[in-house]
Amino acid sequence: MLNSTYIALIPLLPIITFLIIGLVGRRYFPKFSGVLGTLSLLVSFLLSAFVAYQYFFEVGKVEGVYQKIIALKYVWLQFSPNVAIDMGILLDPISVMMIVIVTFISLMVHIYSMGYMNGEPRYATYYAFLSLFTFSMLGLVLSTNIFQIYIFWELVGVSSFLLIGFYYEKPSAVAASKKAFIVTRFADLGFLIGILVLSYYSETLDFQTLIQRLTTEGNYLTSIVSASFLGFSALTWGLVLVFAGGAGKSAMFPFHIWLPDAMEGPTPVSALIHAATMVVAGVYLVARLFPIFSNSCPGALEVVAYIGIFSSLLAAIIACTQTDIKRVLAYSTMSQIGFMMFALGVSGFYAEEGVGFMGSMFHLFTHSIFKALLFLGAGAVIHYVHSNDMKDMGGLRKLMPITHLTFLLACLAIAGIPPFAGFFSKEEILLACWNSNKLIFGAAVLTAGLTAFYMFRLYFNIFWNKEYKSHSESHDAHHGEAPGTMLLPLIILAILSVVAGFVPFSHLVTADGIGFETEFHIGFAIGPVLLAVAAILLAYFMYVKESLVPQKFADTVKGFYTAAYHKFYFDEMYLFITKKIVFNLIGRPAAWIDKTIFDGFMNLIASVTESVSESIKSFQSGKVQDYAIYFFAGTLGFVLLFIYLWT
Amino acid sequence: MLFISTALFFIGVYGFLTRKNMITMLMAIELILNSVNINFVAFNKYLYADKLDGLFFTIFIITIAAAEAAVAIAIIIHLYRSLKSIDVDDADLMKF
Numbered sequence: 203m204l205n206s207t208y209i210a211l212i213p214l215l216p217i218i219t220f221l222i223i224g225l226v227g228r229r230y231f232p233k234f235s236g237v238l239g240t241l242s243l244l245v246s247f248l249l250s251a252f253v254a255y256q257y258f259f260e261v262g263k264v265e266g267v268y269q270k271i272i273a274l275k276y277v278w279l280q281f282s283p284n285v286a287i288d289m290g291i292l293l294d295p296i297s298v299m300m301i302v303i304v305t306f307i308s309l310m311v312h313i314y315s316m317g318y319m320n321g322e323p324r325y326a327t328y329y330a331f332l333s334l335f336t337f338s339m340l341g342l343v344l345s346t347n348i349f350q351i352y353i354f355w356e357l358v359g360v361s362s363f364l365l366i367g368f369y370y371e372k373p374s375a376v377a378a379s380k381k382a383f384i385v386t387r388f389a390d391l392g393f394l395i396g397i398l399v400l401s402y403y404s405e406t407l408d409f410q411t412l413i414q415r416l417t418t419e420g421n422y423l424t425s426i427v428s429a430s431f432l433g434f435s436a437l438t439w440g441l442v443l444v445f446a447g448g449a450g451k452s453a454m455f456p457f458h459i460w461l462p463d464a465m466e467g468p469t470p471v472s473a474l475i476h477a478a479t480m481v482v483a484g485v486y487l488v489a490r491l492f493p494i495f496s497n498s499c500p501g502a503l504e505v506v507a508y509i510g511i512f513s514s515l516l517a518a519i520i521a522c523t524q525t526d527i528k529r530v531l532a533y534s535t536m537s538q539i540g541f542m543m544f545a546l547g548v549s550g551f552y553a554e555e556g557v558g559f560m561g562s563m564f565h566l567f568t569h570s571i572f573k574a575l576l577f578l579g580a581g582a583v584i585h586y587v588h589s590n591d592m593k594d595m596g597g598l599r600k601l602m603p604i605t606h607l608t609f610l611l612a613c614l615a616i617a618g619i620p621p622f623a624g625f626f627s628k629e630e631i632l633l634a635c636w637n638s639n640k641l642i643f644g645a646a647v648l649t650a651g652l653t654a655f656y657m658f659r660l661y662f663n664i665f666w667n668k669e670y671k672s673h674s675e676s677h678d679a680h681h682g683e684a685p686g687t688m689l690l691p692l693i694i695l696a697i698l699s700v701v702a703g704f705v706p707f708s709h710l711v712t713a714d715g716i717g718f719e720t721e722f723h724i725g726f727a728i729g730p731v732l733l734a735v736a737a738i739l740l741a742y743f744m745y746v747k748e749s750l751v752p753q754k755f756a757d758t759v760k761g762f763y764t765a766a767y768h769k770f771y772f773d774e775m776y777l778f779i780t781k782k783i784v785f786n787l788i789g790r791p792a793a794w795i796d797k798t799i800f801d802g803f804m805n806l807i808a809s810v811t812e813s814v815s816e817s818i819k820s821f822q823s824g825k826v827q828d829y830a831i832y833f834f835a836g837t838l839g840f841v842l843l844f845i846y847l848w849t
Numbered sequence: 850m851l852f853i854s855t856a857l858f859f860i861g862v863y864g865f866l867t868r869k870n871m872i873t874m875l876m877a878i879e880l881i882l883n884s885v886n887i888n889f890v891a892f893n894k895y896l897y898a899d900k901l902d903g904l905f906f907t908i909f910i911i912t913i914a915a916a917e918a919a920v921a922i923a924i925i926i927h928l929y930r931s932l933k934s935i936d937v938d939d940a941d942l943m944k945f
Contacts, residue, residue, distance in 0.1 A: 824941030827866055827874075834862065 209273045209291050212249050212301055213340035215242045216308075220333035228326040235326040236319075239333050240312040246336075247305035250298075257298045258710055268710075270294040270410055272346055287407060290346035295711040296489050296563055300343035303567060304479050307574045308336045310691035311474040314578050317687035318470050318585060328368060332474070335361040339479045343486060347407040348397050351487065355393070355451070358483060359386050362475050366467040378463035385460040389450020396443030399436055403429065409490060417497040427498075434501070441495055441502035445488060445509075452484025452539045455513040459772050461536055465528040465590075469581030472528060476535050477573035482566050485542040492559060496551040507547020511645045514540025518652035522659065525592045527580050530660050531573070534616065537649060538569045544646065545631040548638040557637070561630030564707040568623035571702050572615040575695035579609040582688055583664055592663040599665040604689050606665050608696035613661045615699040617654035617734045620727070626703035629727050636726070647730055654734035658741035666745070850891040857884035871925045871935045875918065882914045 219242040227235040263269075275290030312332060319328055338357035345351035360383075367379030401407050403426035404415045415422040416437070429436040448454075453461035461481070465472055475481070488495065488506060495503045514537045521533035542562040549558025582605045587595055599606040615622035618629075628650060635643035821832070857880055864877030886907045893903025925935055932939050 824943045826937055826940070830866060834866075 207274070208249060209253055209293070209344075212246050212253070212305065213337050213344060215246045216333040216337035216340065218242070220330050220337060223326055223333065224330040228330070232326040235329045236312070236316045239329040240309070240316065242333070243305060243309045243312050243336065246340075247302075247309045250301040250305045253293070254298050254302045257293055258295075268295050272410075275346060278350075284405065285407075287349045288347055289350055291344045292346040292409065293344075296486065297343050299563065299567060299711055300486060301340055303570050304336065304339050304343065307477070307479065307570055308332070308339075308474055310574060310578070310695060311470045314473075314581070314688050314691040315468075315470045317685040318581055319468065320685075324368075328468070331361060331364045331368065332471075335365060335474065335479075339483070342483060345409075347409055348401065348412065349407045351490070352390075352393065352397060355390065355447070355483065358451070358480055359383060359390065362464075362480050365471040365475060366464045368467055368471065372466065374463075375466040378460075378466040382460040382464045385457055386450040389447050389457045392443040392450070393447020396440045396445075396447065399440035399443065400426075403436060403440075413491070413493045416494045423498065435499075437494075437499050438502050441491070441499050442505055444491065445484075445502065445506055448484030448487040449509060450484070451487075452481050452543065453513075453536045454484065454509050454540065454543060455516060456772075458513060458517065458536055459776060462524075462529045462532045465526070465532050469528065469577060469584055472531070473574045473577030473581065476532060477570055477577050479570070481535060481539055482542070482570065485539060485546065485562065485566055488543070488546050489559065489563065492546065492549075493551065495546075496549065496559075503547050503549075505547075507544045507639065507642060510540045510543025510545075510547050511642045511649075512540075513537070514544065514649045515645050515652075518649045518656065521656040522652060526590045527583070527592055527595070527660060527664065528577075528590055530656060531576055531580055534576075534653065534657065535573055537653060538565070538573065538616070541628070541631055541646070541649070542566050542569070544642055545634055548634050548642060550638070555637075557630055558634030560707060560711060561627060561634050563711045564630055564705075565624075565627035567705070567707070568615070568627045568699070568702050571695055572612040572623060572699040575608060575612040575692065575699055576616065578688070578692055578695065579605050579612060582692065583609075585688070592660070595664045605692060608692040609661060609665070611696045612699055613657045616657050617738060618650055618730060619654075619734060619738075620731060621700070621703060623699045623702035625727075625731070627707075628730070630707075632730055633726065647733060650730050651733040651737045654737035655741050658738045659745050662741055662745035850887060854884040854887035854891065857881075857887065869936050869938055871928070871937050874937060875921050875925070878921075879914060879918070882910055886910055 219239050223235040223239060227238065231238075257271075258268075261271075271293040273291040273293050275288055277286050278289040279287040281287075312329070315328065315332070319325055322328060335358065338354050338361050342351055342354035342358055345354060363379050363383040366382050367375050369375045397407075400412065400416070404412050404422050406412050406415065416426065417423070423437075426437045426440070427435045431439055434442075446457075450457040461476060464476060467475070495506070517533040517536035517540060521530050521537065524530045524533060542565050545558045545562035545565065547558070549556055549560075549562065551559075582602065583595065583598060584590055586598070586602060589595070611622065615624040618625045620626075632643065632646055632650070635646050821828075861877045861880030861882075861884060864880065865874050868874050868877060889903040889907050889910075893900065897903070928940055929935050
């Protein structure tokens with residue numbers, strides 16, 4: 203067994219840092235808070251790496267199977283002898299993998315932010331929020347029970363709200379943070395109902411008990427399967443609702459609309475939230491409950507698969523048309539998360555069938571590295587150009603050589619070119635699709651091709667294309683390439699996105715805990731790679747020089763292009779639904795009832811009181827003799843009353 | 850005796866309610882008090898002749914009445930200073 207107490211430090215260090223910086227640091231040592239946050243996270247990261255080492259290579263494996271270990275557990279809220287909410291730490295392959303990723307990416311972001319946010323007046327506040335976010339995310343991945351995960355889920359939501367809306371002077375940032383919060387809240391409602399359904403039937407909140415009860419034959423499974431609502435069993439409903447929560451955080455269709463807008467936050471935040479951590483929370487959630495999905499309810503898993511592939515393809519198409527570089531990255535994130543989702547969706551549970559699960563987790567791992575790199579690189583570019591728009595960029599390769607090189611590596615990784623990280627994980631996913639569902643496989647290959655295309659469109663537009671023209675002479679003089687604190691994470695991440703693919707993931711992270719050998723089919727890999735190369739070449743010819751080709755191409759498919767450029771009008775659709783339908787048909791009548799009936803009733807009481815008191819106020823004349831008359835009359839009245847009562 | 854006291858009481862009440870002069874009202878209050886005194890004395894004499902409680906009460910009331918008259922006159926003087934009048938109807942500031 204692991205000696206477990208120090209594991210608690212991994213999430214506790216960030217929260218302590220948050221408290222210190224938030225309460226004291228902002229006033230007394232604002233400049234130092236960045237260093238403090240980074241150091242505490244460094245310790246957290248080292249601890250996580252140590253835990254991972256211990257888990258994967260020393261104590262985690264018992265007879266060839268990776269165990270689920272409850273490293274720490276105490277009862278937090280005891281409702282009744284049977285119902286309690288625990289707080290604890292659960293170690294299994296995916297949670298160990300996640301703590302390493304989260305602390306690592308967060309560490310990179312912390313270091314990077316020291317350069318990026320330098321000179322920002324609310325520098326310390328920013329670090330406090332970063333620490334809070336890291337804490338929530340670590341708590342989320344280490345949760346032992348479904349209620350604990352929900353608590354941290356909401357904490358992640360609120361801290362991402364704070365981070366997205368960090369520039370609260372900007373109305374667009376405020377709107378974006380509200381949007382992110384509200385949209386995910388809708389999804390979380392589904393999640394909560396899902397939790398209630400699942401735990402009502404299984405009579406437990408604990409993951410292990412829950413999974414055990416809902417995957418083995420017995421009373422619990424029978425009752426939840428036999429209870430049906432609208433033609434589907436309670437189990438299906440519960441799982442689909444839980445998935446809805448996951449879809450909200452992971453920006454899957456139809457909850458994806460918040461993700462692009464959330465790019466209003468500082469760029470390192472986008473890297474942290476939208477690349478590595480928060481958006482994969484949904485994938486993590488599905489992976490956490492994967493045994494139930496896979497063994498007891500394949501129907502719900504199909505929902506996951508189809509929503510995943512649809513979001514993935516949709517986002518890839520939209521990404522090809524956007525000009526804001528962060529938005530392109532946001533849609534690409536959505537697309538890659540879609541990859542992870544449908545990989546889970548097509549996966550089986552045992553051994554070799556679990557290749558989808560393994561691929562999904564593998565992709566989560568590699569994606570968080572290269573996507574963080576892309577975001578941080580984009581941040582460096584934005585820092586240099588002071589604009590998010592591709593049109594203001596071009597020809598930056600000579601001006602920012604290191605950023606250029608790292609960005610190129612990340613693009614190659616995401617496009618799935620061997621031997622970069624993305625290639626391996628994407629191959630596993632495609633293999634899993636090929637084995638189970640040819641339709642999804644086709645769409646996945648298409649999406650992979652599109653991914654290569656739009657990533658290189660982005661790359662060529664930023665670094666090649668036209669020559670860079672600075673808007674003002676003065677600003678080139680004082681900064682060229684980004685400062686060292688920003689370059690260091692870029693370089694580390696770039697090296698990792700080259701080598702991360704060689705991690706023997708199939709031995710470490712699998713659905714049932716048993717490692718297996720993945721066969722590597724060279725013939726199978728050629729197709730997608732060639733497609734990616736072709737897409738890159740296409741992007742090369744279209745965007746390497748400033749030309750009219752893209753414009754002409756856009757004109758030939760004008761309707762489709764415009765639709766994609768406007769993100770298929772999802773925002774407008776939601777606005778239509780909320781403004782026209784919800785507000786007019788529900789909100790207005792409700793407001794009318796509230797104003798006329800409820801308020802009217804209260805107003806009636808008030809006005810009756812007022813008129814009565816108006817009419818009797820003349821009794822208070824201020825004249826002593828009037829009062830004396832009332833007094834005598836009253837006394838007389840009492841006397842008469844007593845006489846009447848006695849006789 | 851009771852008739853006298855009753856008559857005295859209602860004369861006092863009538864005077865209190867109708868006179869506008871505060872001094873007169875004070876005198877009316879004295880009348881009411883005295884009617885009560887007569888009552889006490891009369892009941893003590895005819896019902897409990899061997900006890901002195903009624904008489905003591907009477908003495909108390911006379912004492913209190915003297916104090917009360919002093920306070921009342923002080924109030925009246927003060928009112929007169931601020932209102933330039935001892936008409937009770939002029940002292941109607943405490944109203945809605």
